Amino acid sequence: MRTLIVTEFITVDGVIDSPGGGSHPRAGWTFKDVPFAPEAYEIKGREQVEADAMLMGRVSYDEFAPIWPTMEEFAQYNAMPKYVVSSTLANPEWNNTSVLRSLDEVARLKESDGGNIIVHGSATLAQGLAAAGLVDRYHLLVFPLLLGDGKRLFAGGATSSLTVAEQETYSNGVVKLVYDVVR
Template identity: 30%
Template sequence: MRKLITGMKISLDGKMEGPEGYADWVDAWSEEYGLMPQIDACLLGSAMYAGYERYWTAIQNEPDKPLPMTGKLPTPAELEWARFAEQTPHYVLSNTMTSALWPKTRFVRTFDDIAALKQQPGKDIYLMGGAQLAASLIDAGLADELRLIVYPLLAGDGKALFGAIQNRRGLELRKVEQLMDGRVSLVYGIG
């Protein structure tokens, strides 16, 4: 069975967004969890998908221009993810969406659809978010692994990654790695 692996970038106090509605402490949105070799599909919630599609399409269309959302040039790792994302099926959990710009985007309607997706042959699935979807899939027992990159700051007000978790879950620490700039990568199995 395929694993559903979620990866999130958070502050030390567990926030995935600051009070402005985004993680202003994250310099680049490249995939830093080491997932690309082991995944062949991505899963997102409908609220996150529109901004995700817009961000990565901008990089795909004009890789040498500053991004309208950040004013910065894409990093080499962001360029790599943009190429990967363009070729990788993306599943969006939505009851209302029926179309997307990316031709490899498909829609799933229920958690049963996600469970069925995990049963299909293939590599693992990257659960990109958002926080509510990740929490709901952890509560439903459908998420198998949690990969976090923890930034060395206390964000204070903002959206907590685990604020919507309803059920207590045990986690099994699988890997710890110190990254540049005081960040830490943590990998947990979800029990």
Template identity: 40%
Template sequence: MTEQTSGRRVVTNMSLSLDGHYAAADPQDMSWVLPYAVGDVARDHLTSLWEPATTALLGRVNAEGFLGFWPTVVGMEGADPRDEGFAKWLVDTEKVVLSSTLSPAPGEAPWERTTVIDKPAAEVVADLRAADGGDIVVFSSASVIKALLAAGEVDRLALMIFPIFLGDGPRLFDDGLPAERWTLVSRTAGEHGELALVYDRVR
């Protein structure tokens, strides 16, 4: 049985290679992700995560990448409607960025509705849980996801598994995580062997 500790779930999403890496040895190399990220399974998976969410929680690196790219998809000719839907949501939703160095000008596009906070991820999540809203979703910010897993603050763990061995690179699951059980709530296989998996923490 999965019970939430509050009305707001913390949902994390990460893409992994079959051998457990979330990035290649060269973190700028995203060629291993691209063949799968544009498929129906990945797009539908992403949509299912942002639609119930009202807050995006991001690390600095991911925030700069996301807010540098996704707003350009709005109105892009030939854009998949699911991509444009996510792009519009990201622009319009509350964004919380964890950083000790980032200082965008208040209200500067595309940083509207963005708050930069220099506090541990678990403390920020506790504050967000105390406020009204939908899911708090963390997209691909490894440092934030790692901190929340270590603190036992993840309610829903979403993963895209791509059928490729990277052989090297950072891993998402470090030794020493709290012993926990998770229950599988959905799984979808793509035509190229990719898997969309969603697990809820058993409390």
């Protein structure tokens, strides 16, 4: 069985909305409001190397597909299989992208042969995956900010017990928390 990892930039109050840009009033909070510390992003490079597939929701696909293929630092993501959970996307244009129509299809993907499946962004999808018991691990970079409102990672009533697999605090106040879901 493959490991499904949800990876997020998240604020102390649980907001994951628009960390690099987007529609949130404080969009870009990861680089506008917190000093850059390169060591805090080590996990992002590791995720790309260790992942075998990327899973995302339709909104994240629409945001990533026009930009990520042009970025050299995402070469491995651009080459790997990508899956979009969507009831409306018909013909994805991003290289090596397939559409899954349901969480049941995600469960079948998890049961297939292969390595880690990484989920970036995709608040609604991450919540659905958690509620369905499909998430195995969380990679969280917690930013020392309170945004008050916006899309949150943990909502919708899903509950899980977690164990800490890794933790580290960086000079800019960002905290890396890696949690395994207890089954």
